[in-house]
Amino acid sequence: xxxxxxxxxxxxxxxxxxxxxxxxxxxxxxxxxxxxxxxxxxxxxxxxxxxxxxxxxxxxxxxxxxxxxxxxxxxxxxxxxxxxxxxxxxxxxxxxxxxxxxxxxxxxxxxxxxxxxxxxxxxxxxxxxxxxxxxxxxxxxxxxx
Amino acid sequence: xxxxxxxxxxxxxxxxxxxxxxxxxxxxxxxxxxxxxxxxxxxxxxxxxxxxxxxxxxxxxxxxxxxxxxxxxxxxxxxxxxxxxxxxxxxxxxxxxxxxxxxxxxxxxxxxxxxxxxxxxxxxxxxxxxxxxxxxxxxxxxx
Numbered sequence: 001x002x003x004x005x006x007x008x009x010x011x012x013x014x015x016x017x018x019x020x021x022x023x024x025x026x027x028x029x030x031x032x033x034x035x036x037x038x039x040x041x042x043x044x045x046x047x048x049x050x051x052x053x054x055x056x057x058x059x060x061x062x063x064x065x066x067x068x069x070x071x072x073x074x075x076x077x078x079x080x081x082x083x084x085x086x087x088x089x090x091x092x093x094x095x096x097x098x099x100x101x102x103x104x105x106x107x108x109x110x111x112x113x114x115x116x117x118x119x120x121x122x123x124x125x126x127x128x129x130x131x132x133x134x135x136x137x138x139x140x141x142x143x144x145x
Numbered sequence: 146x147x148x149x150x151x152x153x154x155x156x157x158x159x160x161x162x163x164x165x166x167x168x169x170x171x172x173x174x175x176x177x178x179x180x181x182x183x184x185x186x187x188x189x190x191x192x193x194x195x196x197x198x199x200x201x202x203x204x205x206x207x208x209x210x211x212x213x214x215x216x217x218x219x220x221x222x223x224x225x226x227x228x229x230x231x232x233x234x235x236x237x238x239x240x241x242x243x244x245x246x247x248x249x250x251x252x253x254x255x256x257x258x259x260x261x262x263x264x265x266x267x268x269x270x271x272x273x274x275x276x277x278x279x280x281x282x283x284x285x286x287x288x
Binding site for chain 2 (some may be wrong): 045113
């Protein structure tokens with residue numbers, strides 16, 4: 001009787017390797033979320049307990065009302081005109097304090113709009129607003145008169 | 146005349162390198178994946194100036210209805226009952242690393258009083274820098 005010996009293939013089966021790998025790729029693609037990792041930096045006062053030395057009369061006060069209505073030194077003003085209004089003041093005094101004061105019920109987004117606008121001052125009017133402060137309600141209660 | 150037998154080629158697509166390509170892609174995705182510590186969905190405000198937030202910064206998120214979640218940057222964010230609890234959280238984080246940056250991820254429509262209390266807590270905890278997380282403002286919107 002003639003026996004036929006079966007010879008096993010000496011190759012590693014790699015045809016399914018790509019399938020496994022592509023499944024893994026799909027997993028990573030689906031689970032990857034594009035995280036927002038950029039924003040405006042906002043330096044807080046350094047660690048000293050002295051109250052902010054800002055005279056109310058000398059500073060520019062930007063009040064933000066609900067709906068994004070801006071009142072700059074008691075005058076209502078659109079966002080685009082703020083920098084033009086500040087320019088002569090900053091030319092006289094580059095350290096002119098600018099206070100952003102959003103009302104409790106106004107939206108956070110409008111505060112960020114104003115802050116962003118002031119930060120762009122160097123590009124738009126050629127002079128930097130160096131002294132921006134956003135006092136919190138507790139500070140206003142404690143230090144303002 | 147005897148012609149040599151015609152050599153026939155097997156109709157096979159070479160797939161041996163396919164796995165290599167796929168694994169390279171996997172490595173790319175594994176390297177670029179960044180684990181978000183805070184997965185809260187918020188409508189971020191739009192700004193023209195956007196700076197890169199340092200990795201491992203502590204996150205504080207505020208949703209439109211004022212719900213606050215905090216994360217020290219290492220683990221997934223946890224909800225806190227109110228702004229008062231942000232102070233104890235921030236104080237703990239600052240005690241461990243005084244130069245730790247904080248990222249404020251707040252919804253653009255959230256009433257400012259929520260943000261005010263959180264910023265106040267961070268000021269009291271002697272935090273040094275806060276990043277206000279934002280989306281890119283396009284030129285058309287800014288004009």
